[in-house]
Amino acid sequence: MESTIISVLEQDLPDTANLETATFGMGCFWSPDAQFGSLPGVIRTRTGYAGGTSDNPTYRKMGDHTETIQVEFDPGQICFEEIVKEFWRSHYPNRDAYKGRQYISLLFWQSEEQKHIIEKLKAEKEQQLNEPVETEIRPFDGFTEAEERHQKYYLKRYPKALEQLAELYPELGLLTPSTFAARLNGFVKGFGSRQQLIEEINGWPINKEHRDALRQVLLKLKW
Incomplete structure (x- = not known):
C-alpha cells in the first residue's frame, strides 16, 4: 500500500x-x-x-x-x-x-x-x-x-482530516503542490461537492489503481 x-x-x-x-x-x-x-x-x-x-x-x-x-x-x-x-x-x-x-x-x-x-x-x-x-x-x-500556514488554509482547519491524509501527505508542505489537496481545500470552504470531486477524479489521467486510492480516501474522510 x-x-x-x-x-x-x-x-x-x-x-x-x-x-x-x-x-x-x-x-x-x-x-x-x-x-x-x-x-x-x-x-x-x-x-x-x-x-x-x-x-x-x-x-x-x-x-x-x-x-x-x-x-x-x-x-x-x-x-x-x-x-x-x-x-x-x-x-x-x-x-x-x-x-x-x-x-x-x-x-x-x-x-x-x-x-x-x-x-x-x-x-x-x-x-x-x-x-x-x-x-x-x-x-x-x-x-x-507565503508561509506554510497560509497554504490550503481551510483544509488545515480540520485536524481530523489531516490525520487521515497523513499517509498521502506525511509533511504539510506536500499539500501545496497537490491537485487533490487543492480540491479538498475548496470543498471544505463550500466550493463543489464530494460527488463532483469523485466524478472529476474518474477522469484524471492517472491509472485506475491511483484513481481508486484517491476515491477511497475521499469517501472515508471524516471532518
Missing part, C-alpha cells in the same frame, strides 16, 4: 510543461486559494505576495506587496480567459484603502496574449458596472510564496 500512496502523490499532476500560470490578488488570499483550487483544470494553487518593491515580504512584514494567489492550470481544460472571468465575477474590482495595498484588486499578465485578454474583459466589466474598473493591471514581476 505504501508504494501505491507514493505513486499517487507523484502522478496526481499532469506534465508541468503544458501548464500556464495566472497570478492575481482579490482581497485576503485564503478564500481565492480555495475557490480557484476547486476549478477543474486548475492543477496547483499557492498563496503569496507580489506587486511591491520590498525584499523578502512576509505576512507580518509585507511592505508594499499585496496578498495574491498563483494558479497553474491546464489550458486544455480551462483557459486564461475563464480564469480572468472568474476573477472579476468574484469580487468588487475597485480599490479598498483598508490596510494599504495588502488587499487591492491586482491582476498580472505574463504574455501579450494574456494582456489582450485582460484588456478585452476589463472593457466588458466596465460596461457591465457602468464605471471604471480600478484593478491594478501590470506585467508579472515576481511572486514570493
